[in-house]
Amino acid sequence: MDSGFAMGGYGAYVWSCYGLTFVIVVLLSWRGRLRQKRVYRDIEVRLKALEDRE
Amino acid sequence: MWKWFHQLASPPHFYRISAILAPWLAIPGTILIAYGAWQGLFVVPMDYQQGDAFRIIYVHVPSAYLSMMAYMIMATSGAVGLIWRIKLAHAVGAAAAPIGAGFTFLALCTGSIWGKPMWGTWWEWGDPRMMSELILLFLYFGYMALRSSIDDTTKADKASAVLALVGIVNVVIVHFSVEWWSSLHQGQTVFKKGTMDADMRIPLFIMLIGFTMIFGSMLLRRIRTEVLYRERRTRWVREMILSSEGGA
Numbered sequence: 001m002d003s004g005f006a007m008g009g010y011g012a013y014v015w016s017c018y019g020l021t022f023v024i025v026v027l028l029s030w031r032g033r034l035r036q037k038r039v040y041r042d043i044e045v046r047l048k049a050l051e052d053r054e
Numbered sequence: 055m056w057k058w059f060h061q062l063a064s065p066p067h068f069y070r071i072s073a074i075l076a077p078w079l080a081i082p083g084t085i086l087i088a089y090g091a092w093q094g095l096f097v098v099p100m101d102y103q104q105g106d107a108f109r110i111i112y113v114h115v116p117s118a119y120l121s122m123m124a125y126m127i128m129a130t131s132g133a134v135g136l137i138w139r140i141k142l143a144h145a146v147g148a149a150a151a152p153i154g155a156g157f158t159f160l161a162l163c164t165g166s167i168w169g170k171p172m173w174g175t176w177w178e179w180g181d182p183r184m185m186s187e188l189i190l191l192f193l194y195f196g197y198m199a200l201r202s203s204i205d206d207t208t209k210a211d212k213a214s215a216v217l218a219l220v221g222i223v224n225v226v227i228v229h230f231s232v233e234w235w236s237s238l239h240q241g242q243t244v245f246k247k248g249t250m251d252a253d254m255r256i257p258l259f260i261m262l263i264g265f266t267m268i269f270g271s272m273l274l275r276r277i278r279t280e281v282l283y284r285e286r287r288t289r290w291v292r293e294m295i296l297s298s299e300g301g302a
Contacts, residue, residue, distance in 0.1 A: 007105075007106035007107070008105045008106045009105075009106075010105060010106045010107040010109075011106075013107055013167050013170065014095070014106060014109050016167055017113050017167050017168065018091065018095070020160065020167075021113040021160060021164065024156050024157075024159065024160045025268060027156070028152070028272055029268075029271075029272055029275075031152070032275045032276045033275065035276070035279050036275060036276075036278065036279040036282070039282050039283050039286075040282065040295070043282065043291065044295050046286075047292060047295055047296060051296075
């Protein structure tokens, strides 16, 4: 098992690449969702304020 | 065909369709990536020259390919927006830029990490592939900075579309740099016959499909946000949000 993770001495390089890929993909996905929620909420607040004024 | 295309280019229609499509890309894409990564890490035999370090190919190649594909989408949508004045096209470009920048950064990092044990250096300033990929990252940054520096959306769309179109030259250079000049980077391997065994190639194709699907899902989500923001003063957005049918 240990040798599988050591990758013949290249473990640090291989695992850091896979780890970084995971982090970037999750971050891109999460940022996209966050912005979508923020834009939606901003429009919702603006429309509610407009409705209250009317 | 044209009727379908015009229908899809309509913001409310696209907003509804993309909500259905995005999960259908994200879920199978995640499964494919998980399977491809497991194959790449534990099942595929090691390379006789590079040893286990070659396993980096399964994350490096998809990210490098997406870094170029995202730019091509950005430039093509910019051209469509400029020529046919389709509003949705500029939203596509704006949505593709941050994802493209993310995958370009990833391609540069994984390439650099792979380069250390294979070439003995993290970075080589004179290498055409590395430098053109770095310029690609700067083009993404420039595109996003230009967009955010112009308040008028129409003007920002036009200026950034022109920049994206000019930058296509660099994408061509990235792709052919290993053939035109001598480079530390290896030549074309993935689509060239006889360069990779099927045992190694199939998981790579699985990863390429999986990454493309995830990219598609991210892109759709970001286009939806862009459409929502641009159409925030329209009747359909007002009705959708007030009736809370659209969902965030």
